Amino acid sequence: MASSFGWLAIDPEQRRRMMEAVDQFRDETTLDDLGFGAIRDAFSNLMFPGVSSIQTRLRYVLFIPWLLQEAAHRDTVARMQSQFREDEFRLINALQSGKETLGVIGRDAGRSLQRLPSEIYWGAIGRWGIAETGFSTRRYFERELLSREEMKATPRADDPDVPIRLTPTGLDPRLPPPPKHLLRETTFALRPEDARYLRETITRTAAGSLLAHLVTHRPQSWTDESTRPAGVGDPAIRQGLPPELDALVDRATRFALTAQGANLLYNLLLAEAAHQTDQQGTSLTEVYTQRLDGWFAEAQDTEPLHAQDRELLWQTVIHSGRRLSASTKDFVGTWADAVAAAGTAADLTGSSELRGMVAAREREKKGPRARLNPGNQLALDAWGGASGTARFGYLWANASRHLQDLYEAEEAA
Template sequence: MMQSALGWTVLSRDALRRAETHLRDQDEGVRDEIGFLALHQAYADRFFPGTSVLQTRLRYILFVPWMYQSLAHKPSRSQPINHVVQKQELDLAQRLKKRHGLSDGVIGARSLPKPTSQPPTMIYWNALRTWRILRPQMDGTYPKRSAVHRSLTKQHLPNHLTDDDKSPLEESSTFFVKLPPPPAEWNDKNHPLDFTIQPKEAEFIDQHLRNVHRMGMPKTPSLLACLVEHTVDLTNLVFPWAKPILNLVDKDEHEALLRAQQASALAAIGRAIYAALVERICAEEDKRSIPDIHRANLRRVIRDYRGQALRLDTEAVKLDAFYSLPSSLLDVLNTTQSWLKTKKDFSDLRDVYERAEVTRKGGRARLARTLAGQERRKEWTPEEFPEATPLHYRWSNVQRLLDDLSNHG
C-alpha cells in the first residue's frame, strides 16, 4: 500500500523543485540519491498544479493575502518589511495553535516562539500564482513575494501618498484579486483562529480551483480542477488513479494517471534496488556484519510491483512531464525495466545506479568505488534507512486540502 505523507514551495519553479525535494526527504525520511523524485514532481505538478508537500490546510490560501492586506493598511516604519511579515506569521501560528494545537497542520507551531524556516507566505506563494489569486502584472507575469515586500517598503516611506483615511494609494492588495473579507476576529490578535472555511471563502476558492489548468495547456482543466468540479469523495481513495477518478477524466489524463501508477511502481523497485546495493556492498566488499533488511525488501517490492513497472512506457513519461527529466534517471528507468525482464542478480545494476548517484551526489555517493564512497557507507545503517515505497504525488496533501473545501462552515 502506498504510504501517505504530508508535506513545499519557494519563489522560482527550479528553486521550488529543489526545495520540495529537500524538505520532503526530511519529512518522510526518504533520501533521493538516484533522482526518482523528479518523477514525483513531474506528475504531481501535472495533476495538482500549485500544490506542495509542505501545504497543510487550505485556508492558508486566504490567510496569506489577508496578512499582506493588513500590513498595507497598517504600515510599520520601525522595522524592515521582512521582519514585519515574520512577526505576522508568528502571530498567525500562535493564534492557530490556540485552537488546533501541534498536530493539525499549523505551520510553525513546533518552532514557536522562533520562526519556521519555511513560513506559509513561502509555502503557498506558488499556489497563489498558479491558482490566479495573485493579480498578474502588466507584462502578464505574476509578482514574486519579494516584489510585494518591495512595494510595502515603498509604502512605508514618509513621503508615500495616502488617501483621506491615511491608507496607501498603492496598497499591496492590488497584488491580489478581490478577496472575500477576513473573519471579524482577524484583527484581534488575542482571538484564536481556525481552519474552518466560511461559505463565501469556499465559493471564492472553488471558483479559482475550477480554473486551474494543466501545466502548459491553458485551455485544459487540471485533474485538481476536475476533482473540485465533480465534488468527488476522496476519503477512501488511496491513489489518484482509483477507478472513480479515472472515470471522470479525459483520455489523455486517464492514460497519464495509469503511467503515473506504473512510474510509482518502478520508482519503488528502483529505491529498493539502491538500498539493496548499498547493503550488499557493505556486507561483501566492506566486510561489515549487517542484517539482510533491504535485500529482503527488494524481493517483496519486486513481487508486488514488477507487473506495473514493466508496463511503463518511459518515452511517454517524457511527454507527460512539463519539464525535462534528467538523462541519468531515464537511463536508470530503462535499465531497471530491462533487468526486471531477465531476473538476473541485482548487482548487475550497480554501474547505472552508481553513475546516477555520482551525478547527483558527487563525492557523497555511497555506491562510488572510491575511498570517499567507502567512508560514506560507514555512516550508513540498514536499520535507519527507510524501506522503499512507491511515489505518492502529493495525494494525501490534495485530499486534505479538498476535504477542507468540502467541509466548509
C-alpha cells in the first residue's frame, strides 16, 4: 500500500504553507535523502527571496492583486471570495485567448485545478511588499468593506484636495492599474509601468539578494532566452557581483557540488544493492561509477569546503531561521574533508567508512523507510534509478524566468 499523509485545512494560509512543503517532493533537485535541505533552502531564500519551485511567470504577482481589486466590487465578503475564485479560473481562458501556452497555471486542468495561482504566488506577493506580510484575501475584502463604511461616515471636507483617511486595504497603493479587458484576453508580457513597479519593489524589499542585483544588472551575455546563464555560478552572473554577494554565491555553488557527490555515492550504493540497468541495458553501478569519476574531476578543480567555509554555511542556515543538527554538521564536514583529501574518486567510493556513513545518514533521516536498511526490499524496489542526483539549482530555473520577463519588458519599452 502506498504511504500518504493528510492535514486539517484550517485556513487558506495554513493550506498554502502545507502545499509549499508538498512541492518539495516534485522536483528532483529538492529530494533530500541525506538531509541537505536546510542548507539548500537557506541559500535559495537568501539569493531569491519570494521565489518558489512551482512559480511560472512573473506577471502572476500582479494578476492576483488585480483580481482581488475586481472582486472587491461585490457587496459581501463571501461574494467577493466567490468572485475572486471564479476570476482565477477565468484568467486561464484569458491567457489562452492571448495565445499564451507555456506557464499558464491550469492550462490542462481547467476548472478542476486544485492549486490556484493565488496560493502559489501569495508568498512572493507578501515578500515583495505588494501586499502586507501575513495578509490574507479575506482580510483584504474585509478592509474593503470597512473602507466603504468609512467613506459613508466621513464628512466631506470643504477643500476637495484634502484626502480622506481610510483604513489601508493591505495592497500596495502604488500598484499599477490593471490592463483593460484583463479577463477577456491577456498575456504574460509586462507593460513598462508593470516592469518599473516590480523593479522598484523587488530591489527595495529584497535588497542585497542576487534577485535584486540581477533585476537592475542584466548580464551582458544574457541577450535572450537562449543565452540565459545556466546557473547561479555562471561566470556571466558572478562578473560584477558585489564582494559579499559573490562570496555567498561561491559558497552556494561549492556546497552544491560537494552535496551532489554524496548523493551520487548514495545512488551508487542503491545501484549495487538493486542490480538494475538503465534503458540501454548498462548496469547502474557502472553508470554511477562513471558519474562519480566525472564529478570528482570537477571537484578537484574547485576550492574545497574548508572548516571556515562550513562555519559560514552554518551561520547562513541559522540566520535564515532554520534548524541545523549536529549530525548534519558532522556529515557535511566529514564528507567535505574526505573529498578534499582524496586523490581519486575510487578513494571515496571504495571507502567502507564513507559507505557506512552514507547508509547511516539515510537511516537517520528516513528511519524504517530507508532503502539501504537490510531486508527493506520493498523500498529498494521502489527506487527509480535516481534519487536527488541533480545538483542544487537554488530556484534558478524559476527566478531566471521571472528575470527574463523583466528584461523583455525593458527591450519592448
